[in-house]
Amino acid sequence: MTDYDLVVRSRRAVTPEGERPVAVAVRGERVEALYGYADPLDAAEDIDLRDLPLLPGLVDTHVHVNEPGRTHWEGFASATRAAAAGGVTTIVDMPLNSVPPTVSVEALEVKLRAARGQCHVDVGFWGGAVPGNLKELRPLHERGVRGFKCFLSPSGVEEFPPLGTAELRAVLAEVAGFDGLVVVHAEDPELLAEPGGPTYREFLESRPGAAERSAVARVVALAAETGARVHILHVSSAECLGVLEAAQADGVAVTAETCPHYLTLEAEQVPEGGTAYKCCPPIRSRANRELLWEGLAKGVLSCVVSDHSPSPADLKVPDFAAAWGGVASLQLGLSAVWTEAARRGHGLADVVRWMSANPAAMARIPGKGAIRPGYDADLVAFDPDADNPVDAARLHHRNPVTPYHGRVLKGVVLTTWLRGRPVDGEPHGRLILGEQ
Structure with missing residues (x-):
């Protein structure tokens, strides 16, 4: 009998103690122990990555899978294949744009039936908070x-309407009663407008940073009033950072995320007609992007997740006023963030904190987010120096639409293990519910 089912060795394993030489010993689905890199161990399979980094699987808490109901946009099989190819071993599915949206237990059961047997990574679920539920x-x-996910402005789909201030207060009070979490798409509808024309400049002007800042201030005030835990989704405007930092210093239970596209792309480079770049809130200026990086480095923003919101190509036309707003990037987030993080002097331990440990902690997903004894053996062999040219047609996303098409990113995922098994085409992902 061997002691372990799998040992993966790396001189650059990213653990909670930092990047160090380690042999990760796996028994069954979990990390049993961490040993010295060169320690002799008896295992059914012993893999030596040498100087290639070993990361914990990433945790992406902001993914629109869209199944059932809009499975031609994306689905559990395609989304989770893309996740695994990008080093993501756990996703949390948003309650829209599926039909029905996940706003009741009955609707959740419909989604669970759709997901079972299709998932190549582990999948958790957000519920939705809408008027009347x-x-x-x-x-x-x-x-x-x-x-629970909610919007303060129109979501883009009629079956998931936004909450007014009184409704938001009631939701926060209710959820605080069982120590739940409310995650908020924070844009103030009073400060939004219809685009004045078809160009990206006109779309950007229709969704100013002030709309985000105003909505974040409202959420923070109501969180302080009700004692609820809140998380601000996809912060794109640096105008939000001061409000968030002050609230966090005052002890308000508020965290916030940003997304790879806000950290890597910039309004000045959006090409004419490049509607793959359209998302809400929008990609803003180069100067704004640098301030987001500062907020991330300070910890005001703690998570980087994809907000993978794909659609068929025929919904991305004819112009920025009419096209569906959403960026498809689930497979590319690690490489995109690493490309820009390395340029700014950040290390892989920083990227793991933003894209694995902190999202797992925010969503309270047990056993995820670290290479640690007792945790799931979700592991990623990553080559940080390899070029990663992006061809949308070769991605696992259902529809070949992404603003990263034609870019050369840095860093390639070589192997992804989910609970000790390589993700190799046979779906063995689990549905994560509660504390399991």
């Missing part, structure tokens, strides 16, 4: 959703 929140929490 306040009584559904506790049952959804008890069924095992990670928290």
